[in-house]
Amino acid sequence: MIEIKGLKKIYGQGEDKVVALDGIDLTIKEGEIFGIIGLSGAGKSTLIRCLNRLEKPTEGKVIVDGFDLTKLSDDQLRLVRRRIGMIFQHFNLLWSRTVAQNVAFPLEIAGEKDKNKIKKRVTELLELVGLSDKANAYPSQLSGGQKQRVGIARALANNPKVLLCDEATSALDPHTTESILQLLASINQKLGITMVIITHEMAVIKAICDTVAVIEDGKIVESGPVLDLFTNPHTKTARRFITTINNQELPEVVLERQRASNGYSRLIRVSFLGPSAGEPIISDMIQKFNIKANILYGNIDHIKNSVYGTLTLQLIGAENDTLQALKYLEGLGLKVEVINIE
Amino acid sequence: MSNLIAQYLSTEGLQILTATGQTIQMVFLSVIFAHVFGLPLGIILVTTSPGHILENKACNQVLGTIINAARSLPFIILLVVIIPFTRLLVGSSIGTMAATVPLTVSAIPFVARMVETSLKEVEWGIIEAALAMGATPWQIITKVLLPESLSSLILGATITTITLIGYSAMAGFVGGGGIGDLAMRYGYYRYQVDILLACVIILIVMVQVIQMLGEKLASIVNKK
Numbered sequence: 001m002i003e004i005k006g007l008k009k010i011y012g013q014g015e016d017k018v019v020a021l022d023g024i025d026l027t028i029k030e031g032e033i034f035g036i037i038g039l040s041g042a043g044k045s046t047l048i049r050c051l052n053r054l055e056k057p058t059e060g061k062v063i064v065d066g067f068d069l070t071k072l073s074d075d076q077l078r079l080v081r082r083r084i085g086m087i088f089q090h091f092n093l094l095w096s097r098t099v100a101q102n103v104a105f106p107l108e109i110a111g112e113k114d115k116n117k118i119k120k121r122v123t124e125l126l127e128l129v130g131l132s133d134k135a136n137a138y139p140s141q142l143s144g145g146q147k148q149r150v151g152i153a154r155a156l157a158n159n160p161k162v163l164l165c166d167e168a169t170s171a172l173d174p175h176t177t178e179s180i181l182q183l184l185a186s187i188n189q190k191l192g193i194t195m196v197i198i199t200h201e202m203a204v205i206k207a208i209c210d211t212v213a214v215i216e217d218g219k220i221v222e223s224g225p226v227l228d229l230f231t232n233p234h235t236k237t238a239r240r241f242i243t244t245i246n247n248q249e250l251p252e253v254v255l256e257r258q259r260a261s262n263g264y265s266r267l268i269r270v271s272f273l274g275p276s277a278g279e280p281i282i283s284d285m286i287q288k289f290n291i292k293a294n295i296l297y298g299n300i301d302h303i304k305n306s307v308y309g310t311l312t313l314q315l316i317g318a319e320n321d322t323l324q325a326l327k328y329l330e331g332l333g334l335k336v337e338v339i340n341i342e
Numbered sequence: 343m344s345n346l347i348a349q350y351l352s353t354e355g356l357q358i359l360t361a362t363g364q365t366i367q368m369v370f371l372s373v374i375f376a377h378v379f380g381l382p383l384g385i386i387l388v389t390t391s392p393g394h395i396l397e398n399k400a401c402n403q404v405l406g407t408i409i410n411a412a413r414s415l416p417f418i419i420l421l422v423v424i425i426p427f428t429r430l431l432v433g434s435s436i437g438t439m440a441a442t443v444p445l446t447v448s449a450i451p452f453v454a455r456m457v458e459t460s461l462k463e464v465e466w467g468i469i470e471a472a473l474a475m476g477a478t479p480w481q482i483i484t485k486v487l488l489p490e491s492l493s494s495l496i497l498g499a500t501i502t503t504i505t506l507i508g509y510s511a512m513a514g515f516v517g518g519g520g521i522g523d524l525a526m527r528y529g530y531y532r533y534q535v536d537i538l539l540a541c542v543i544i545l546i547v548m549v550q551v552i553q554m555l556g557e558k559l560a561s562i563v564n565k566k
Contacts, residue, residue, distance in 0.1 A: 052474050081476035092471035095566040096489045106475040108485065138565040158475075 001162065002028035002051065003195045009046050009218075020046040020255045022218035024060070028211075033188055035209035035226070037241055040200060043218040048166050048198045052084045053077055065161045085155030085193075089167035090189050091147040093139040099150050100126065100135040106157040125153040127181060145176035152183065155189075163187075165197045169204060181207045183272035202241045206230070206303055214238050227303050231271050232335065255298055265316040267296070267339040270329060275307045281332060282313070289325040291317030312339070358540055364438045364519040365548070369441045369506045373499065376449035376506075383409070383450065384457025395469065395479045409564040412451040417509050420444050421516060427562055429517075445506055452505065455500035479561025493564035500556025504549050519546060521539060 009021040020043045028034045036261050050062055050300040053069045062069045067080050072166055074201075082090035093102050101121045112118055112290075126132045129149040139147055150169060155163055165184070169177040185208045189219045197209060205212050205226060213223035214237055222235045231238045286293055300309035329336050383405065389395050390402040415423075421444045428443040429435045465485055472486050488495070511522020521541050529538025 054470060054474060078476035078478065081474060084474070086471070088467060088471060090465075091509055092465070092467040094468060094486065095491060096492065096563070097565075104473075105485070107478045109472065109475045110482055111393040140566055164474075 001030040001183060002026070002034075002196070003061070004064040005061040005063075007047075007050060007062060008058045009043075009050060009055060010058045019218055020099060021050070021057075024215075024218075024220055025214060026223070028194060028196060030187070030194055031192045032210045033185070033197060033208050035197045035199060035212040037199055037202065037212060037214055038215035044164060044198045044200075044215050046163050047215065050194060051162070051164055051196060052081050052086060054185065067288055077106075082106070082158045083160050083188065084162045084164060085158070085160035085170045086166065087148065087151040087155050087168050088143050088166040090173075091139070091144075091151045093147060093150055093154070095139055096282075098136050098138055099131060099142070101155055102139065102150055102155045106154055116297075121157060122153075125156060127258045128156070128187070129153045135244045143176075144172050145180060148176075148180050149183065152180075152187070156187070161194060163193050165195060167198055167200070170199070170201070174203075177201075178207070179205070184208060194242050202245045205241075206245060214241065227273070227308065230303060231273055231308050238292040266313055266322055268313050268315060269337040270311045270313065270341055271308070271337075272299065272311070273306065281329070281334070282311070285325050285328055288293040288328065289317070289321045291315050291321050291325055348478060354537060357528075358521070358544065361519055361521045361524040361543055362548075363540070365507065365521040366511055367557075368438055368442050368445055368510045368513060368518060368520055369503060372445035372449055372506055373503050375446040376453045376502065377440075377499065380450045380453025381457050385487070386462060387454060387458040388461040388487070389479065389483065395473070403468070409451040409454050412448075413455070416447075417448050418515070419513055420448050421512060425516075431564075436517035438513075438518050441510070441513035441516050441520070444490070444516075445513065448509065449502060449506055453498075453502055457495065457498070460494035460498050461487050463494055464490045480550055487501035492564075493560045496556055496560040496563065500553060500560075503552050503556075507545065507549060507552075521548075523557055 003028040004024050007021055007024040007286060008019070011018045011020055022043075024047060026034075036044050036047060046055055050057050051064060051069075053062070053072075057070055058086070062330070064080065066084060067076075069077065069080065070082060094105060097105065100122050104118045105124050107118050107121060123132070126135055126263075129152050131146060131149050131153065134142065134150075139150065142150065151168075162182075168184075169180050172180060181204060184195060187193060188208075197204065200206065209226050211224065212226045212229050213220045214229075214235065215221070216235075216237050222229065222233070222238050229238055230242060233242055282293055282295075285291075294317055295311065296314055297312040298309065300307065302308070315325060317325075326336055326338075346390070376425055386396075387402065387405060387409070390398040392402075421441075424447060425435045428440050428446075431443055432439045434440050434446070468490060469486055471484060472482050473545065477485070508522075510518070510520050513520050514526055515525030521544055525538050525541035525545075528534045529541060
């Protein structure tokens with residue numbers, strides 16, 4: 001649905017030049033929710049703005065629904081933009097229009113003159129986002145979450161193929177964020193619309209995204225299914241993002257205690273996915289090999305119906321037995337990481 | 343017309359009434375005409391500015407310079423300088439209508455700057471949202487910029503109106519009449535303090551009422 005090839009965006013010239021995007025390649029499949037996560041200044045906002053050419057790329061191709069945005073004339077671009085909805089961090093509603101008039105706005109822009117048609121579509125959309133009772137209210141009378149619902153209804157008015165979400169929940173409290181994300185997920189299910197979500201919050205990615213790309217200094221440093229990123233992050237940036245919602249760092253006290261303990265011991269972190277989460281692997285291991293296991297930390301979570309978890313263990317026993325135990329775990333398809341050896 | 347009536351019935355009260363009518367006529371007409379020309383100029387000033395929807399550096403700078411030049415010309419000089427133009431336009435260089443021309447001309451650049459300030463208050467995010475929907479520059483001007491800044495435009499027009507009431511006092515130079523002129527001729531030159539006082543009170547009331555109406559109207563249309 002969206003293909004980005006060698007995308008570069010450079011601001012300014014000569015010595016003042018700032019490279020905001022430095023060769024981005026991405027493919028976003030039809031119907032998926034694609035998350036792009038990065039810290040502020042990483043270039044994520046510039047990237048999403050290139051997807052409807054609010055920012056003009058310096059180099060590269062941006063193909064949305066078959067149209068190469070970089071090659072379109074202004075008139076063609078306007079037509080293509082109607083197929084791409086967008087919602088914003090600060091909602092950007094028209095203050096002078098009621099909720100219903102705000103939702104009708106893109107229909108007017110698209111040249112719809114039939115008042116009855118507009119009214120029917122607006123009613124439909126307000127029902128979809130659960131704001132039917134607020135049709136005649138002004139944006140200033142709404143809460144942040146309600147404003148974003150209006151934003152979503154407005155973005156969907158012209159039946160877009162793609163919905164771009166630029167930090168859509170960053171100005172909302174956690175509870176409202178959750179309800180907006182649920183709404184987006186249900187719209188994705190119902191309408192099969194492709195969504196691109198820009199965020200700096202890992203919780204947003206975890207809650208609704210299928211695929212994620214991590215952006216840093218204008219480059220995509222890691223991308224793939226969300227579950228893979230959580231269970232097997234390759235970059236430090238990705239790991240740091242995961243830590244923000246799932247802290248696996250062991251407290252210093254635990255490490256101290258381990259250092260102080262006598263005998264040979266190892267700290268290991270086992271990650272498990274799906275079915276193996278339900279089996280008594282650890283107790284099997286203890287019975288098979290002559291070692292003891294001390295559970296220091298464990299958690300279990302799920303992403304889009306997949307269960308995954310991590311367990312941090314201290315293995316105490318002879319070196320040979322321990323190594324065999326590790327091999328046994330790896331043989332079962334678990335990911336085993338040795339944290340430190342004493 | 344109102345001048346004629348005044349000649350036949352020259353009681354002081356009627357003179358004041360006539361002068362008030364002249365002031366209202368001059369100010370009202372020039373505010374309207376100044377907006378007819380000033381509003382588009384203000385829109386051009388904003389939309390051609392760097393990074394805006396119709397960015398055009400040359401146009402923006404040329405227009406800005408002309409507006410600044412026009413604004414730096416003192417009104418009393420403008421009044422005289424454009425007499426040939428006034429004659430061409432209204433057929434005479436004296437009278438209330440003749441005074442309306444320089445008032446309008448002096449107010450156009452003023453209104454353009456007022457409009458510019460108001461339109462600049464519209465958050466860029468809202469314009470960007472409209473762009474993202476595929477809006478044309480014309481749609482953005484008519485459906486976003488103007489409605490969103492309406493309240494501010496009304497307040498600007500209120501300021502323009504009150505400023506023009508002040509300027510209209512100088513209309514006496516071209517026989518424009520009006521309340522300010524009456525205050526000068528009878529109250530000041532002839533030491534008729536009662537007329538002077540009446541004129542001042544009328545001006546104060548006029549300014550108060552306009553300010554109040556402007557604010558009221560602005561707050562009605564302001565939904566922010």
